[in-house]
Amino acid sequence: MKKPKQNILYLILAASFLLSTGCTDEPSVLPVAEGTPLTVTAEIGTTDYSSTRAVALNSYDRSDFIAGDRINVACSRNDVQLASSGYTLNTAAGAWEVTTGSAGLGFLPATTCRASFPVAYDGIRTDQSTADGSAFLRSNYLLTPEVSVSGAEVNFTGDDAFGHENVKLTLKFQGSGSVSLPAFSRIILQASGLRTGGATTVETIYPFRPDTSQHSWCAVIYPRSADTDITVTVIDEYSVTYKVVLRCGMQKSTSYTYTLKFRNDILVPVGDAEIKRWDLKVRHTGGFD
Template identity: 85%
Template sequence: MTKLKQYILHFILVASFLAVVSCTDEQSVLPVAEGTPLTVTAEIGTTDSPSTRVVALNSYDRSDFIAGDGINVVCSRNGVQLASSGYTLNAAATAWAVTTGSPGLGFLPATTCRASFPVAYDGIRADQSAADGSAFLRSNYLLTPEVSVSGAEVNFTGDNAFGHGNVKLTLKFQGSGGVSLPAFSSITLQASGLRTGDATKVETIYPFRPDTGQHSWCAVIYPRAADTDITVTVMDEYSVTYKVVLRCAMQKSTSYTYTLKLRNDILVPVGNAEIEAWDLKVRHTGGFD
């Protein structure tokens, strides 16, 4: 057990004079020895109980961590990074172990830890259309608050759980008058700062189709926190092109769903945009602009 010496000075204020009357040598004991390996727990913030989370979506859009997921944990003091290490969720999805090849983290007094997912996140991908959802997932940045370390455990749970750092955009397509939709050969999204937040640069994203049996696509976009016109361009199997412009506020950790109907060879927004906190199931609606 590491011990630090703590000196306590006793003062007496008499007639505007400050006098030191004694100095005692007391022992202050740290809760754990410096360097003790940290135990990490982590979850993705949600109001849902584990039994009601949408496990089927975990392959591309995490509602909870799954076995084999890796996170990066950074330890800092006064804003200065001291150490970092990877942690991996075990095969039973019950505990986080130091990732092979990582040093692990040990207890240091007066420090904080912060964790991120995925490991080595390098920004929102332009092409998120990979059939396995891997490019979407690589774009889906999750981050925790700074958590104070007071013992041999650091818990990224509850109010300190992982939260979504970006925005989710979902497009649902419908046919008109009972006519089925043709197959789509390509879909693109374009807007200023769609991937990086740049105020003037028009950027493109190719969205991901989670279910080939549904006319629904989704993409991770940048949290610009500004009303932004997003141009959706669809080309069908007959090389016919359809376009529509959607207004999106692009607020961090928010999920926007737009339903678009193919009517008279044009795309028409149906009703209001569905807007929800990405990590919650309670929904509210808002206008397109």
């Protein structure tokens, strides 16, 4: 009577072992072969790119990537970079393609990838006032989190999408009553750490005017994450100077908008600053948001 019980116990233990070690009759899934070219998808914030959807063509700022945009994708293991490559958005194909002159990335096990835009970012520019907005765009650094690579695709979308690393400052000007605004010859922004985050050095930025029909200027500034007094100097066509000091929190990925009014030849803030996440999707038709 004891032997059958022993046989039953043996069968139960054997079955348990097979289940716990994953030994079944089903074939196991083979991993992606090392070196398999990676397919890249990327978006900014929570809006994805689709070849069937019209994309807001912001030449100076980015709510979405546009045709010809280039990103750099770096592959790392244990914080050591193994390879990097450029990828360019081809809207006709609805895909990110390996940039000409780049080798492209292949699958490597136990790695992560991170992407940045623009390529060769080298800091916030002092003069962002170039008419084509290129200096503003060069200052607008976008970065993704580290994304684990487990197959032949790496997706910088959803929670892993590109986010703004810096801060956006917008100034909107109003006249007083029926008095029209003077023509401006220059606007100057000055504050400690305005471009690099330093605590003591006063730094200067010349902001960009996206639409010459609007009295609105914007600039990329450093995310100091500290309340900072920014001096705004406006010089009109007659070389008359107006000044006002604004308090800005300079929080990463945040857009600050201040409305300033000329009142009795003095420049004064109107109401509180408008503060919102920079990655908030706002469509616009006037050239600025």
